[in-house]
Structures are given as structure tokens and as C-alpha cells.
Amino acid sequence: MKPVTVKHLVDRFSLEVLTGHDQLHRTIPKTRAHRPGLEFTGYFNFFPQEHVQLLGRKEITYLHTLSEHERNLHIGNIVKYHPPCFVVTRNQEGLKYLLKYCEEEGIPLLRTPAPTTKFQELVDVYLGKALAQEISVHGVCVNVSGIGILLRGKSGVGKSETAHTLIRRGHRLVADDIVVLKKISPETLLGTHNEKTKEFLALRSIGLINVSRLYGRKAFQEETRIVLDIELTKWQDDTLNNDLELEPKFTEYMDIRIPHIEIQLQPGRDVAGLVEAAANNWYLKQQGYSAAEDFMKRIQSDLG
Known part of the structure; x- marks a missing residue:
């Protein structure tokens, strides 16, 4: 601070x-x-x-x-x-x-x-x-349909490339490489840039791009409330869950618990689309809707 x-x-x-x-x-x-x-x-x-x-x-x-x-x-x-x-x-x-x-x-x-x-x-x-308490983490921060997401993962896993695809789909970049997290209240975590990296996105094989210059001012956002922590990892056979509803996991930043999701990468897998799905699914849960519960009700209705 x-x-x-x-x-x-x-x-x-x-x-x-x-x-x-x-x-x-x-x-x-x-x-x-x-x-x-x-x-x-x-x-x-x-x-x-x-x-x-x-x-x-x-x-x-x-x-x-x-x-x-x-x-x-x-x-x-x-x-x-x-x-x-x-x-x-x-x-x-x-x-x-x-x-x-x-x-x-x-x-x-x-x-x-x-x-x-x-x-x-x-x-x-x-x-x-x-004056908020703050820390810096390695990752990418994006705003997907109004929902703040922190993308994490090892260097070279594809965080920036995923962010670039999301930007091309109409979503917004907040920070690349270094994400500043601010604790605004006991329940609110704000993600922003460190000024030096503002509007810049680093893409391997391409170099540094300015998303506002390349895609317009709507491609960038100064800050966003972080509500999802998504970790991109390399593909591992037989480790993906296929349950109707996964057990919730969380990551803590300055004593604030953020829902955590792991997305494994594989050639041809639409990672940006999965990030969009995770964001929209989180929003529906905030409205009290659970796809798994809805599905089970339909099954029980058929059995009854």
C-alpha cells in the first residue's frame, strides 16, 4: 500500500x-x-x-x-x-x-x-x-460479462492467449502478468493493474499488444471485483471430474475466500468458452439456480 x-x-x-x-x-x-x-x-x-x-x-x-x-x-x-x-x-x-x-x-x-x-x-x-490492503499475484485478470475472474497457472500455460480470445469475444482485460488485488472490505476483493502494464497483453510469438488500441476502449477495464479464481493446468488423463455438481473449492486472498475452479488444457479444447460457462454458471448460482438440482428434479418427476 x-x-x-x-x-x-x-x-x-x-x-x-x-x-x-x-x-x-x-x-x-x-x-x-x-x-x-x-x-x-x-x-x-x-x-x-x-x-x-x-x-x-x-x-x-x-x-x-x-x-x-x-x-x-x-x-x-x-x-x-x-x-x-x-x-x-x-x-x-x-x-x-x-x-x-x-x-x-x-x-x-x-x-x-x-x-x-x-x-x-x-x-x-x-x-x-x-488505502486498502493489497498484494500482487502472477496471473491475468479479466471481466467476463460483468464478472471478475482471476486466471492463474504456470508460465506459458496459456493465460494470456485465453484472455485474448475472451477480448475478441467482447469481454475485457483488466491486468496481465501482474494483478494487484485490493481488499476493499472483509468480503470484497478488487482486481486491478499496476499502472505499468495498463492495457498491455503479452502474447507468445506475437509480443506486446495494446488491447485498447487494437480492439477499442471497450476491450479494457480499470478494475473489477474478483468473484472467481480459475487455474489453467496441463491436461492429465483420467483426472477430470464428470460429476453433476462438483464439490466447491476456494482460494484465499487476504482472508477472503474466492470460489476456485481448475480447467485442464488440451489442443482443440475451447478454454475461453469454458471460462465463459464458469462465469455464467456462477451468476446463475448467485440467483439461486442449480443445474444439477434442476436435472435431478426432472429425473425424480419422471420416476414419480
Whole structure:
């Protein structure tokens, strides 16, 4: 996980820097922005001082109703905790008292024209991803009909070639070779690229291709939620299961269990088609449908 600075926030959301230009290197260690409310009344027992402090119309309007002495007292108390930065929304003005204390304490004061609630949602999502626990794995990440899949296997087994076939069928590449996995929540695993490999796919005998340039922008996707872990392996006789429904297997990444499937490779086998089938079958199971159960019901109905 790379550190997130106030400068990153400024660049990401095109924020206006009112003061603290030389303090944009300050780090933001916590996700979620905080709107100070109780702190303006002097209650600081649970003040999340390491969070971005967001001042919307409600907060600024309240401060304007106070006397100069009260306003200076409340703002002075908050800035002493040295939060990473303050962000004023809706391009609100009349901020001389904020400028004064932020300049004295070396805290960046930023401003945006965006509405408070909308901006808070965007910041929370951005920081949630940027500060998420992450690991890098060797493989290929694709989005098949809206379903995020991690393709794994030994080098040269055909992961990139399978991804290329899927792209030609209208699906999307997320990352090739190095897949960055981010733990967004206890149940959510996000797959993305490492910037350097963005849009690139390495094909043996062909070389490096840019899928967006070759097949259009729809061939690439920045990130996707990983819901299937598919391992491509070499063909082994008499090892394929032909049961009506296989016993579920899982792979764990940062304590998140992802359904695992093994697909064996053989000349002439439509591996990309099997990946599509696995993705669509996973989706049907999420809707409560089981082909095996449906089949058994038909058998029992005939017997009855």
C-alpha cells in the first residue's frame, strides 16, 4: 500500500489550494472523510483527527452564526489536532478565520465546487481503494460479462492467449502478468493493474499488444471485483471430474475466500468458452439456480 498524500487528493479532485501549498506532502492515513459537528461544541473524545475534515454548508453556516470569539475558539481547538487537511465544499466563501488558523498550524485548506454529500462519497471511495490492503499475484485478470475472474497457472500455460480470445469475444482485460488485488472490505476483493502494464497483453510469438488500441476502449477495464479464481493446468488423463455438481473449492486472498475452479488444457479444447460457462454458471448460482438440482428434479418427476 502506497502512502496517500494531500497532493494526491488535490490532483484527483482538482481542488483549489487556499493555503498550505508547502504542506501538500502530508499523508492521509485513514479512509473516510469526517464532518466535524460535536467538535464545534468542544467535545473531542472521539475526534477522528487522522481523517480528512470536510466542511459543508451546514458547518460553515453554523460557524458564521457564532461570535468572532466563539468561532476562533472552536476552530482553534480543532486545528490543534493537526488533521491532514480541511476541504470546504460548494465554493463557500468568508473563510478568513479558517485561513488564519490553517496558516498558523501549517494545515492545507482546500476548496471544491462539488456538493458536500457527493464529494464525500467520492472521497470515501477513492481513499477506500487507495488505502486498502493489497498484494500482487502472477496471473491475468479479466471481466467476463460483468464478472471478475482471476486466471492463474504456470508460465506459458496459456493465460494470456485465453484472455485474448475472451477480448475478441467482447469481454475485457483488466491486468496481465501482474494483478494487484485490493481488499476493499472483509468480503470484497478488487482486481486491478499496476499502472505499468495498463492495457498491455503479452502474447507468445506475437509480443506486446495494446488491447485498447487494437480492439477499442471497450476491450479494457480499470478494475473489477474478483468473484472467481480459475487455474489453467496441463491436461492429465483420467483426472477430470464428470460429476453433476462438483464439490466447491476456494482460494484465499487476504482472508477472503474466492470460489476456485481448475480447467485442464488440451489442443482443440475451447478454454475461453469454458471460462465463459464458469462465469455464467456462477451468476446463475448467485440467483439461486442449480443445474444439477434442476436435472435431478426432472429425473425424480419422471420416476414419480
